[in-house]
Amino acid sequence: MNKHEGAVSQLVDLLGRLPGIGRKSAERLAFHLLRVPEDEALALSDAIRRIRSDVRYCSMCFNLCEQELCSICRDDSRDQSRLCIVEQPRDLMSLEQSKAYNGLYHVLLGRIAPLDGIGPDQLTIDALVDRVREGNFSEVIMATNPTVEGDGTALYISNQLSEYPVQMTRLARGITAGSVLEYANREMIADALSGRQKL
């Protein structure tokens, strides 16, 4: 329990559950929201409401979007022959921010993690195999994170795709083993992409 009352107490509790926000920060944020103009505070609550009601997964690549297809899948100017496989939408964002890649993506929405009970069926691998079978890709780039689970996931997928005539590559180890794409800087990602190796 915190020492505040009613709505303030509830807001402090809820903010305090967000990742990286401790009790002190939660209090600071709650009092900040009481001080700013009302429409500024309400814009935040609207944005939270909208991400839960309007944001969905792209029906093609499983990136986050607000329409049937995301802006990347709708963009004809992108290289339609390359497909980059990432674990999460935020990994896709990191690669996009590097501006080193202009192909398409497929978001797995996780990684195979037997210890957490996450198997291939819980990811978007079936949809990926369909895309590769029906598409015209010449290269599939494994950009799962350089962790034990990310490597295992890349290996599993490369086996699933082995019967199709695509070249499979893996990001170079410019990104230190164990670190995740999300935290890599632009140059590291560009290096990892340009130095990618055949699987």
Ligand SMILES: [Zn+2]
């Ligand atoms: Zn998409």
